[in-house]
Each structure stands twice: as C-alpha cells, then as structure tokens.
Amino acid sequence: MERDDLKMITDGLERILGDASLEAIDKADGQGSDAEALWTTLEGNGYPRLCASLDHGGFDANVADICGLATIAGRHALALPLADSIVAGGLLSAGGIEPPTGPIGLANALDTSAPLPHAMQVGAYVDLNEGRLRCVRLAHSDVTVLEQAEDGAGHLPEEHADVVQDVAAPSWLTPQMFQALAAFIRAASMAGAMQAVLDLTLSYTREREQFGRPLAKFQAIQHHLSDIACETAASIAAVELASDALRSAPEPNSGMIDEIAIAKIRCGQAASTVAAAAHQAHGAMGFTREYALGRFTRRLWQWQDEFGTETEWATLLGNTVLSEPNPNLWLRISKPL
C-alpha cells in the first residue's frame, strides 16, 4: 500500500477506537451491543478485508502494511479479533475463497490442541490441515471457554470440522508460515500494548506520592521506567525488522519466518519484563481488576503464549542456526534485508 493510504487507514482506526466506549473495546467475549456496533463500524470501513484481494472486496494489503493496525489495537487493548480477521481474510483470499463476513479466527498451525484465540467472538476460523487451507464454521456451544483467558479464547472438540470450504494451500503457505503470520500480528499488538503500559506507568508514578514526593522522583522507580522504555523500543524495532522482511519479496519465503521468529521472541521476552516492572511501579493498585493496567498486562501474557511462545520460536530459530554444517550467528545478525 502507498504511504498515504497507510496513514489514512491507521489514522482512521485510531479515531474509531478513540471514540469507542470502554465497554465496546474491552468486552472480553466480544458480545453485547457495543462490541457488535464497533465491529459493524470496522467492517463498514473495510478493515477486516484489507488483506483480501480486490476481487473479494479487499485492498490486497501486505501483512506488513496492517501491522500498524495490530499495534494500535494493542495500544487500546481491543478485545475484538481485528488483526486475526484481517490475516484470516487474506489467507482465505489467497486460496481463492471469499472471506465470510463477521470476525474470523486463526487456528494454531503447529499445535492443533492449542486453544483457539477469540473462539467465542468468531463465527468461523481458518486453519491449515494436511496442506488444505480451510474455512471452518464454529458453534459457540462447542467451545470450552478458558476461564482465565482473555477475549473468549477456548478449546474446540478434538474432531471439530464443520468445514465450509477448503482448497489446496498456496505453495508458500507452510504450517510454519501460517503460524509466523499469526505470530507477527501478536508481536505487533504486544508492541502497542507495551506503549500503553509505558504511558500509564509514567502518569501514575508522576501523580502518586509517597514519602512526600511523586514516585517518579525515586531513582528505583526511574529505573523501572527506563527498563519499560528500552524493552518497548526494542519491541517496536523488532516488529519493524519483520515488516521490512515481509515487504522484501512479493511472495512470502522462509527467510521471512526467521525475522518474524525474532520479532515474536523479542516482543515475548519484553512483555514479561515490561509487565513485571509496570506492576512493581504501580503497587497494589495495578493488581486490581478495575484499574486499567491489567487490561494490557493480561493481554501481554496471553499474546506472548499465542501462536508460539518466545521459547518455542527460539527453539525453531536456534535449530535453523545449529543445523547448518558451519553454524554461525554473525552472518545472520548482519544479513541485509
């Protein structure tokens, strides 16, 4: 997409989410009239189909183009599966299937027993089954909701397969690539949530006084904030690196998987550090359900696990390095994009 178009769609999403009520944004099961109205607005503005082809009513956007949207959604702790739906729509469209309307989920491509993110919010999900790209319908009565999970994630029955449509997956769409594209938008959302955590922690520590001065004036607190800022900056850089890789060729290739792995590893690691430091600086207030911090940290902890944890991706990446006849890190660190 052109730079101007990109700016228009990111500014547009920022405006829509900025105007939306907290009830619409943070409604964990994505149900209720506010969340539904928000989805209708997003759909009315063409967001869910950005990555679908022009024939399917989309804009043919590269996944890298929409990572800014995933970051904005993360910064607002948006419960609805906007980024998932955009990627799911793009995958279906690439296989020649017109994406259904309504939110669409993405299944874990490397572990079919993993919970389906947003299960209670979507009417269908996309998965990859023995080389077949499938659009599968979902009845919410089949979902076993994970009680402590965010945004309606849940398990499906083992033999769940109400397949609406399936086609041979495009040759580039390996299970690793499917998982990587899903992991990439999680990394981008984490980067956004970390920016929100930084802002929140900064304003809280400036206002809250103890021992007669604002917490922000204590060096120990400043060091927590510095850690949050550094990790957030690294996360943003990691997502940009993966975006550049995704834009480097017209069709996805395995080199891109390495760069996305790096983004998911780095953002996943940062999420732990950022959440811990922010909660420490907030004291007991941050540990309440009511205060805003938890909306972000709970999602950070969930997103770092979805579509491969940082350790799982590090194992994949490390195996790639160590399987070579002459294992070498420097050639990979310095690889041009």
Added chain:
Amino acid sequence: MFQFPRLDFDTDAETLRSDVRAFLASELKNGGFVPAADCWVSAADPDFSRKMGERGWLGMTWPREYGGHERPAHHRFVVTEEMLAAGAPVAAHWIADRQTGSHILEYGTEEQKRDILPRISAGECFTAIGMSEPQAGSDLAAIQTAATRNDKGWVLSGRKIWSTGAHYSHFMIVLARTSPAEGRNRQVGLSQFLVDLSLPGIHISGIQDLGGTPHFNETLFENVQLPVDALLGQEGNGWAQCMGELALERSGPERFLTSLVVLEKALPMIARHRDVRRVSEVGSILANLRVLRRMSLGVARMLEDGASPATAAAVVKEMGNRLENDIVARLRAMLAGIPRREWPDGFENLLREAVLHLPSNTLRGGTTEILRGIIAREMGMR
C-alpha cells in the same frame, strides 16, 4: 525516543563488507591476529591499525583533504562491526577513529586538521579520552583539572584516570575547568583541550585491569604548558561538546558485540550437543543481537542525518551492555555437561577473558545507572 529509523545499506557497503571479510580471513589464516573478546579495548596492534589505514578503513567519513574517504557513516559501521565480530585487534586506533577525529574535524583549527587527521586515517596516530578523574567518575561535572591562561596559551594541571590506551596514544582530549561553576550549575566553565601527550610535565602510569592487562591509565598533568590553539572548540562549551562526543561513543556496535566472538567459537560444539535448552538459548541470543543491531543502525542513521541522538544512544548502550554480559552467562549455562576435552583450542582463554571483562561493560562510557537516568530525564521524570 522509540523510533529508530531504518538505515539502508547501499551496494558499495556490501562490496565493502566482502572486502573486509576477505581481509580478516586472510589475516586469521596467516596468523596476523588471534581473536580476542572485548577486542576494541583489550587488543591493540599498531601494525593491524596501519593495515586498516592502508585499505582506507579509518577516517572513512572525513573529507579527502584531511586524509578521509568521504564515505557515508554506515560504511564505517560495516567495517567496525565486522572487526568486532571477528575479535580483531582494533584497540589502538579505535577511539581516534570513533570520536577524537570527528571532534577535531568539528572543533579543531585548520592546522590541527591538516596535521592530525591524515595520521589517524593512516592508522599511525592514536588518541585517548580525558574525562574521568579520581574524584569525578559518574559525576563528571565534579572534575578538578584546571587550565589557566598565560601569555603562551594555557597551563594545564590535574589528573585524569581510566584513559584506555593513553600509554600508546599521541593525543588526549582533556576536559578541564577554565572558569568557576556558577553556584550549583557546574556544567558551565568547562572546556576541552587537545593535548599532545609528548609535552613535558605529563606522566602516564598504567593501571592493570581485573584480568591483569594494563589497558587503562592514570595521567598526571603538572603545569603543562599548552599552546593557544590547544583549546578545542569554544571556551566554556566543554560540557556540551563532551555530550556530543558521548553520543558517538555510546551507540556503536562495540556496545553489544564484544562477547559474540566467544559464543561463535563454541557454536560448532554446541551444535554437536544440541538439545532444547541449548537450541532455544542460541535462538534467543540471535533475536536479541539482531534487534539491537537494528537499533544501533538507527542511531547511525540519525547521526548521518546530522542529529545528536543522545537518548537513543543511551538506550542502545544500556540494553547492549546487559546483553553482552547475558551472552556470557548463557554460554556458561550451555557448556554444562560438555566435557572440557571437547572445548576448541583457545576457547578456555577466550571465555576467561570475556568473564574478566564483564564488569567493565556496564561501567565504561557511562554506567547503566547513569544511562537509565538519561532515559528517565527524557521521559520528564527528573
């Protein structure tokens, strides 16, 4: 402070990278050097520096009329990162090439530029940093070294410490007080001087570091008569000039690559013994290094655009220093269970060298605590 712009390498940069790699491979093969951890501080070899000068790899960004090569800053980045990744003996010229030369180019007299810069880019002139003092470390504005005017120029008295390579250097940029502090504002009244270390009244004594290498020094200035033009830049502008120097000093690849050479050496052995723990550690280290390099390149880009990205540089150094220490810790964990007889030749020494240099990573060029303070100030907390 969160946006690190993308730096695109031009095609010349990749040709340059191949040339540097070929040079390093041939030097390694003919015994020109033994890879060292922390090589930009601990491995000084004037011959090696001269060879780099012959190839046009020093003073790369400076104007041709001063012996430079008028190349973009990212070409210098390519050369320095390749040298660090190989553990090459680059310490002798490192400071002159990284900051002193650029500083002379910006603030020096025409005569100084014509005299000194071509020698630096030939790999024949080395320099040291004169900031810290026995009573002024992190609190740099507390320095007591003073310069007073006389009819021949300036008289310099005081003591500088922790100056890496002062014992083989030809010049030192010394931060000195030229007028008193104004109340609590101690950053005024400081000036920088370009000091020829062969002048009478200068006594340099080596200090052994933790590992026993005399890489840094204490330098005593006893009423050293400096010429008028030793004043570098503007009188009283020393603090601001110093901070500009630190932006150059803090963001480069030497802030996260110093221990890579140790891990790289062990990698084939780790590959033979790979299990989930070792494999995921290698993947995680790669992710961290790749991202930090991207950020460091972002700072290089900002410098290339003429900005002075002091906070972004602090971010890179703070994270980089913790990472290079972390790499050594994780490497030690990965080694558990591998019999010593399988360790490659020279690995034991290399690892020990890296361990003994760990404390300095998070101290030199601004401690982790100082850097965190800079980052907090940028966020309006101080």
